[in-house]
Amino acid sequence: MLTLIGLLIILTIVVLLILEKTSPIVAMVMVPLIGALIAGFGINDIQTFFEEGIIKVLPVATMFIFALLFFGILQDTGFFEPVIKALIKLTKGNVVTVSMGTAAIGRISHLDGAGATTFLLTVPALLPHI
Structure with a gap:
């Protein structure tokens, strides 16, 4: 299920950017955030993902x-x-x-x-x- 949600996040970002419906910053922040919430992760989990990602x-x-x-x-x-x-x-x-x-x-x-x-x-x- 996580793989499907991840692929949908990538597809959504690509479509939004190709159709110029949003700016790249908004698409690359909001779409994964919404996808993580849909996948059942809480705010604390998302914060941990963000911190670990920034460090890398x-x-x-x-x-x-x-x-x-x-x-x-x-x-x-x-x-x-x-x-x-x-x-x-x-x-x-x-x-x-x-x-x-x-x-x-x-x-x-x-x-x-x-x-x-x-x-x-x-x-x-x-x-x-x-």
Whole structure:
């Protein structure tokens, strides 16, 4: 039963966000809260879930915020421009080859196993020139 309620929570959040019926913050807070109440959990249980979740997520969220700021500053200062220019010069602007180069950069940046790192290295570096 908990699995079904969890899947319905995820489906509800996705539908609400796709149809733009609510903001992401409201959908990701209220829908799980209502789902937990429907599942029979009390306020004290929900408070415990919240506290344990914050403890687990806070270090990753802090790192993600720092990474966004860090790579945003690097992008604004033109740090990635030599890599981008070298990639375009090497590929002669061929879209397929640029895509393969982007995939190669993604593979190299994903060596640490974190999808966030791959996203934060590949997208800011190559998005403006796609």
